[in-house]
Amino acid sequence: MxxxxxxxxxxxxxxxxLAAARPATCLAPYIDKLQPPKGRTIVIGAGKASAAMARAVEERWPHPLEGLVVTRYGYGEPCERIEIVEAAHPVPDDKGRAAAGRILEMVKGRSADDLVLCLISGGASALLALPAADLTLADKQDVNRALLKSGANIVEMNTVRKHLSAIKGGRLAIAAQPARVLSWLISDVPNDDPGVIGSGPTVPDRTTFADALAVLRKYHIESSSAVRAHLEAGAAGRIEETPKPGDPRLARVETIMVATPxxxxxxxxxxxxxxxxxxxxxxxxxxxxxxxxxxxxxxxxxxxxxxxxxxxxxxxxxxxxxxxxxxxxxxxxxxxxxxxxxxxxxxxxxxxxxxxxxxxxxxxxxxxxxxxxxxxxxxxxxxxxxxxxxxxxxxxxxxxxxxxxxxxxxxxxxxxxxxxxxxxx
CATH class of the missing domain: 3.40.1480.10 (MOFRL domain)
Incomplete structure (x- = not known):
């Protein structure tokens, strides 16, 4: 040859x-089968594919909808009803932090008649960067940089990210209750674990604060005193853990893998x-x-x-x-x-x-x-x-x-x- x-x-x-994972192709059958709710349809999401996913939803969904998704700089798509925000990846920036905060507020106060449609793809961990209340964006940026250089795998990295966040590890879905939460995921992780994709903002989390501390120790990652104090407080039970499998607050959450490696x-x-x-x-x-x-x-x-x-x-x-x-x-x-x-x-x-x-x-x-x-x-x-x-x-x-x-x-x-x-x- x-x-x-x-x-x-x-x-x-x-x-x-690539063609097999194009959002317009892989989302089409799911959009066509989705029935409109009695209440409002709120579209949220994050990741490198999220803007293309939002556009696919807009183009095939004839019913009212509104929302916001955050994607990487240069990965936006023209949308009319869903706002697209571009932010930094792999180290988060203030635009991503602000967008994550707006998304969290957008899902709060929803009724049981509302549908929250969550579009998540790889990159969401950095793009949906809302630090826990006692942490700063700089704290998360420093840990992110260290993790990226450490040799830690994606499961280990996202274990830490989830426990420094106000939105990841199922917390976004908790905030949206009692609305129905439907998540469409494009997988970028080994074994297609929804809790790892984008650090699982709408799914239960099997990892713990103690696990996050173990990752930092394993890779000798130096973190700020605030990060260390936050994780240690969580491990000691002074900060609420992420919701675990079987949590009744996640009863109205459904997750579908629309594209996989x-x-x-x-x-x-x-x-x-x-x-x-x-x-x-x-x-x-x-x-x-x-x-x-x-x-x-x-x-x-x-x-x-x-x-x-x-x-x-x-x-x-x-x-x-x-x-x-x-x-x-x-x-x-x-x-x-x-x-x-x-x-x-x-x-x-x-x-x-x-x-x-x-x-x-x-x-x-x-x-x-x-x-x-x-x-x-x-x-x-x-x-x-x-x-x-x-x-x-x-x-x-x-x-x-x-x-x-x-x-x-x-x-x-x-x-x-x-x-x-x-x-x-």
Missing amino acids: KDADARALLRDLFDAA QRSLEAAAEVGRHRGCEVIMLGDNLEGEARDLGAAHAHQALALAKAQGKPTVILSGGETTVTVRGKGRGGRNVEYLLSEAIAADGAPEIWGLAADTDGVDGAEDIAGAVFTPDTLARARAKGRDPKAMLDDNDGHSFFEMLGDSLVTGPTRTNVNDFRATLIMP
Whole structure:
């Protein structure tokens, strides 16, 4: 296979995964089945897909509605009846804090005849940033930055976030009672746990203040005295815990997963099979250090290249972690991909793509990248050391130097990371 053909196939696989998670597509059957309430319909939400989800609701819902959702800068959509606010991600800012406060006030005082329709997707944890009463936005920003560099996984990060919040971990749903609360979720987390997606503002929380303290200890995260005091007070029972499974106050809450990483992987697999490839699905919930996973997948691909003798694509999703030790421009997908390229060591049969389906890998407006059999050779010809750049967590600089970055712009959806390794013996 020519290099251009391999690159095109990898991009087609990624595009199929994105298409399966487009809000206009995945929300349509749920909107069409939804019956209007006797009272008001209030649409709220947060996440990188929330504005596109709001627009899909507006376009297909002929009945009265009003509301507000908050999304990442650049991810807004034109809406007439639902206000769209753009705010910062992954570290929250004051616009996100203000929007979260308005959303919380908007759902208070609703009647049993009202419907609160909550649209949540990945990114909501940072975008829906309303600190607990005894904390400041700066407290949350500092903890967020430390968590992002620590190597903590998304479950651990959101355990902390929920217990520093006035709105997450089911608290938003409690505020909306006795209204009916219907949440439509686009999953960006391993195992599609609704309590982890956006830190679960409308679902019960199985984690505790003590769990949050354990995460800070595990990763040696220094927090402000206010954060420490808040978590310790919660662990001692002086601050009310998040609502747990079985809480009667959540009896009128319904949660539906409208798009998942697995469905997107299946859409990509269908394209791969149609193009004559055998497809190996490793799962939608892979975690661990990005560089370790990249090396492991390269070794698997090398073994298949020797044994299979036929075109094969390895697909996986999930959310890896990066323990930041260098000073480079990194993200978990380019960290994974650069490690995979190094381990593949220029094997002539292997190409790879890794990208975040939201279009943002780390803090860069770059989704991810592609590696080819000559990636390492091209880098060395430019006088660059791939291993040294990996050690500096500088994956974006590496692939950008080669012209192999994958830039999609805002995708307005988010079903986590997408990885495809192509073997063409």
